[in-house]
Amino acid sequence: MQITLQKSDVVKQSSVQITGSKSESNRLLLLKALYPVFNLENVSNSDDSNLMTNALATNSEVIDIHHAGTAMRFLTAFFAIQEGRDVTLTGSKRMKERPIKILVEALQDLGADIRYAENEGYPPIKIKGKKLIKNKVSLAANVSSQYISALLLIASKLENGIEITLEGEITSVPYIKMTLSLLDEIGVETSFERNVIRVQPSANYHQPATLTVESDWSSASYYFSIAALSEVGTEITLSSYKENSLQGDSVLVEIYKQFGVSSSFNGNSITLKKEATVLEHLNLDLKNAPDIAQTIAVTCFALGMSCDLVGLHTLKIKETDRLVALKTEIEKLGGEVEITDKSLHLKAANNIKELVSIGTYNDHRMAMAFAPLALRVPIIIEDAIVVSKSYPTFWDDLKSIGFKITK
Template identity: 85%
Template structure:
């Protein structure tokens, strides 16, 4: 289904409630499956988290997680320790092209029984659950943090815990720290010193408690972009957010100062305000927050700013090759983009073409990152409901603040 976004002007003051973080929800859902004694509130209503919930409660041998990369990685680790249970994890055509070999080999090193059903190194995979008693494994430090988090999430259930050594420069540190903070919050002991992460085994019942999932900062990024493209004085209030967030994408607060957007925290809400504009070349290393690269690139394009974005090596293995997708779609709109396998350079554009149809490539972030452009020109978003992967109410929330959207 394609949506047409007419050139819009948003309300001077507006507020939006955003669902719980997909990243936090999926980690906590897996931990809750291992330790049912704690409860969760404000769990993400995203497709990915619903798929995670269903997979963890499913008794079926074949589990299809569609496009959900986080679920594929976390569940690979989870089912490898479900003693006596055989599981086949599969997914969409794109999922079968997304590598899983690094995680599978790490789990095999710990003693897991995992084999490939089709192509070596890629889903679908067959997992024979068993007790894992080895406790030492090494991974290259620049791999997707989801591989690392997958191992850390099951570590306390391994007979001897886990000692994980990361080789080289570590990327996506905030996501690793998020996982360790959540382990700490439920009572699992861990340490992160130098390049070694240790998680102690846990055999005791944990204290029952209720954890509230913080709202998703990646979802907030689109409102930062909207604020940046709005008139001076525009305010948007978002809830529920913490000033000392575990989420790497909370870097938005500092990054969007470049676009003249200030952020004020008040209890569990944050208010974005458009102050001024600064159109100088923007250079950012996004290795700790790659999921907001698309939002930032589109913001720069819409404001006629040049930017150099680096640290983007993980974008090639996401829902689509996001670097190629960004280049293709921004150039359709009249921009000029150069990419390498880990960076993007956007040259200053003079004007933005109208009524261009944006292809979304089964990627929720492509749809949402380009939506704020409607404050500058009318656009069409193809396969618009792809947003349900992480933010099902996105279009309704945009309408509520003044966007004109039709099917």
């Protein structure tokens, strides 16, 4: 489905209820499968979380998780400890190009029985679930934090827990801390000192009967961008959000101050208000929040700002190579972008081409990151339904705050 997106009368004061965090939901769904006694509220309605839910509930021998990279990593670890269960995990064509060797080798070091069904180092994989006795493993710290979180999520069910030694500079620390905080919340004992993470074994669940998932900060990023591109005085209220969030993308509050957007918390909501734009150039290291890089790059482009974004090495192994995709689409619009394998450098642009068709590359964040640009020029979004991966109601929510969308 292709849509045309343009500015109508964006409401000066509006509110949006955003679904639960995909990151938190997928972690808690796996923990609920291990400890079935607690209930979950405000679970994400994203494709990824629905796939995770269905995969954990099925008895099928072949499980297809399509484009859901988080599910692939977390389920690899989960099924490795399901004694007596044989499962093949597969996915889309792009998923078969996304590396999983580091996680597989770490699990094999713990004693797991995992083999590659097609290409070495990539899905699909064949898993024979078994009891894992070993508890010490080392892996590179600058890889996707999802590999580390996958190991941490199953660790309390290993007979001797786990001790993970991280080698080198650690990437996406907030996501690792999120996983550890959720383990702590359900009563699992953990520690993270220097480069060593330990999780103690825990046979039982002792903590609250109901856990509520915070709304998704990555999804909130698009409204930060909309606020930044709106008239001074525009206010957007989002819920449900915590000021002391576990999610790394909550750094948006500080980053978007530089775009003239103030944030104020009231109960479980946050109100964004456009104050002023003060910068001509932005320097950011996004190694701890790479999922908001696309949103920030497009915000800068729309405001005629230049930027240097670094710490982006994990973007090459996402739903698409996000660095190449950003360069391609921004240059279609008349921008100038240089990329390396871990950075993006945008030159300030004076003019933006109208009615450019934005490719989405099977990547939900490409569609949503470029949407706020419609406040500057009409744009076309290809394959707009791709947003269902993380935020199925996104286009309806944009309509509710005044965007004009036509098919």
